[in-house]
Amino acid sequence: DGGITQSPKYLFRKEGQNVTLSCEQNLNHDAMYWYRQDPGQGLRLIYYSQIVNDFQKGDIAEGYSVSREKKESFPLTVTSAQKNPTAFYLCASRMTSGFYEQYFGPGTRLTVT
Amino acid sequence: DQQVKQNSPSLSVQEGRISILNCDYTNSMFDYFLWYKKYPAEGPTFLISISSIKDKNEDGRFTVFLNKSAKHLSLHIVPSQPGDSAVYFCAASASGAGSYQLTFGKGTKLSVIP
Numbered sequence: 001d002g003g004i005t006q007s008p009k010y011l012f013r014k015e016g017q018n019v020t021l022s023c024e025q026n027l028n029h030d031a032m033y034w035y036r037q038d039p040g041q042g043l044r045l046i047y048y049s050q051i052v053n054d055f056q057k058g059d060i061a062e063g064y065s066v067s068r069e070k071k072e073s074f075p076l077t078v079t080s081a082q083k084n085p086t087a088f089y090l091c092a093s094r095m096t097s098g099f100y101e102q103y104f105g106p107g108t109r110l111t112v113t
Numbered sequence: 114d115q116q117v118k119q120n121s122p123s124l125s126v127q128e129g130r131i132s133i134l135n136c137d138y139t140n141s142m143f144d145y146f147l148w149y150k151k152y153p154a155e156g157p158t159f160l161i162s163i164s165s166i167k168d169k170n171e172d173g174r175f176t177v178f179l180n181k182s183a184k185h186l187s188l189h190i191v192p193s194q195p196g197d198s199a200v201y202f203c204a205a206s207a208s209g210a211g212s213y214q215l216t217f218g219k220g221t222k223l224s225v226i227p
């Protein structure tokens with residue numbers, strides 16, 4: 001089955017530690033995205049990548065970093081510089097140009113204490 | 114400044130009746146609009162979309178209406194079913210930007226009462 005996987009579903013970290021969230025897709029999609037969702041808020045774009053080895057900052061990139069070494073993978077690192085890291089993180093992907101629909105993974109709930 | 118607004122945080126509807134979810138946008142460059150449905154602790158799933166060259170798009174029980182002059186779109190669900198209870202997000206994109214980024218509203222929580 002084609003789809004987007006995010007692991008783990010729940011992640012707990014101590015304040016001050018960096019943590020990397022996994023996102024893998026086997027849909028052969030070119031573009032991948034990371035969003036953050038907070039209670040009562042919409043989805044806010046953190047980073048996106050339209051091709052391998054290239055990525056751009058979204059609206060709230062501060063305190064986050066990404067890499068895109070393979071088409072299938074787009075990991076997100078939440079660094080200790082992110083002031084409010086506890087949130088629900090969603091990864092999405094999209095086909096090539098001309099298609100707007102993004103398809104989402106199941107999400108990772110990160111709790112930092 | 115919110116470019117996509119869903120002014121109703123919640124909506125309750127009786128099973129079998131029509132659900133109407135509304136969305137307003139401010140950016141005149143937006144020319145493609147999407148609706149997503151989301152259950153708690155899950156990723157959003159794509160429901161239906163509409164291009165600015167149309168004013169209506171229908172898919173089964175779901176219909177999206179676009180009023181460009183009012184910068185307003187709405188999602189109609191007929192008939193509403195208990196399984197439709199979820200948070201619905203409106204999203205918009207500007208094709209001229211080239212990045213196909215989506216800008217999301219804050220969502221409307223729909224509760225369908227049996």
